[in-house]
Amino acid sequence: MSIPEHYQRIVLAARPRGAVAPENFRLETVPVPALADGEVLIRNHYLSLDPYMRGRMSKAASYAASQALDETMIGGTVGEVLASRDAFYQVGDFVNGMLGWAEMGVSDGVMLRKLDTTRIPLSAYLGVVGMPGMAAWYGFNQIMEAAAGETVVVSAASGAVGSVVGQLARLRxxxxxxxxxxxxxCDYVVNQLGFDACVDYKAGNLDADLxxxxxxxxxxxxENVGGACLDASLARTNAFARIALCGLIAGYNGADMPIKNSRVLLINRLTIRGFIITEHMEYWQQxxxxxxxxxxxxxxxxxxSVADGLAAAPEAFMGLLQGRNFGKQLVKLI
Incomplete structure (x- = not known):
């Protein structure tokens, strides 16, 4: 495969004030850099879009550094090695990395992983066999520790993380x-993923239905959502229930998320633990x-859910934050 002279990327042009808007992004054409010793040039096939990116767009202090303005938006990618000056990676290898919202990228190999696509589709390494899957696996196995016969509640149940949590729980x-x-x-969650029940929070009867x-x-x-979803679930907890707090998408645009049922944290002796899956790399191989x-x-x-072409990434990302995606949100780049 010939190596092009230029590629496209999307940078953070301005920090959002409230909801993310198209003007927060800018599409650029940039030259393909020359490789130094130990570097690998990759043609990205898929880009992952994830809720955590909204937090990185802000200047507010968080668990990770803010996304820099005028730099390639952060994001997980899978693609094919086009050129290599690293003996471990050969031209034609498929790899998973963090090359961001870009058609191509250069890696020093530190955050790169070779992929076997003989039984697992390439795109799945950004979802169920990638970071979202690991968030589900870790939260379920290391925090929730749910046993057979126990009742588990999963918010954002049709999403990339929640769908895996629920299926792991059913297998348990x-x-x-x-x-x-x-x-x-909700129909997909019950009839395709095998959940015992699914509550439609948009129906307006969340507390009663749950x-x-x-x-x-x-x-x-x-918990992936926070706000009313978490409050409703807290109200149903048994003594010594465990809560894995993975995301708070209800508050990603700055909205307050008061917990009305906070008294049950004490009354039911609950354990609630937030986690960032990239801080637990020792579990990733297993x-x-x-x-x-x-x-x-x-x-x-x-x-x-697959958007077509890099230019579609901003709209797909805004849709993800509004719940318009169905399952794992990807952008197909080739």
Whole structure:
């Protein structure tokens, strides 16, 4: 494959004030850099879009540095090696990296991983066998520690993370209740992913519907949303319930997320633990191996929303933050 002289990327042009808007991004054409010793040139095939990116766009202090203005937007990628000055990576290898919102990128190999696409599709390494899958695996196994017969509630249940959590819980023998937006997503969660029930938070009866779906209370919660979803789940907790706090998408645009049912944190002696999956790399080899086997054996199902072309990334990202995606949100670059 010939190496082009230029490629396109999207940079952060301005920090959002409230909701993310198209003017926060800029599409640029830049030259392909020459490789130094130990570097690898990669043609990205897919770009991952994830809620955490909204936090990085802000200047507010967080667990990671803010996305720099006028630099390539952060993001996970999978692609093919076009040129290499690293003996470990050969031309034609498929790899997973963090090359951002760009058609191409150069890596020093530090955050790069070779991929086996014989049984796992390339795109799945950005979802169920990638960072979202690992967030699900870690939260379920290391924090929720749900046992067979216990009731688990998962918010954003049709999404890239929540869908995996629920299926892991079903394989463990738990009763699994999802929370999702709209009848189509709830139908998918129950009839395709195998959850025992799914509550449509858009129906306007979240508290009552969740109570009906959890007659024996809730023993573990995987929280992706926060706000009303978390409050409703807290109200249903049994004593010593565990909560894995993975995301707070309800507040990503700056909205307050008060917890009305905070008293149950004490009354029910709850354990609530927030986590950032990239801080637990010691579990990744085990987790990814287990997830790969489950996906290859079709014991875990997944769904993808795919936008076409780099220029479509901003609109797809804004849709993700508004819940318009169905499953893992990707951008196809080639």
């Amino acid at each position: 023998g738990c009763r699994v209740v999802g929370i999702a937006g709209g009848p189509e997503k 109570a009906a779906a959890t007659p024996d209370g809730v023993d573990a919660i995987f 987790g990814l191996q287990e997830l790969a086997v489950l996906v290859a054996n079709r014991q875990i199902k997944y769904r993808e």
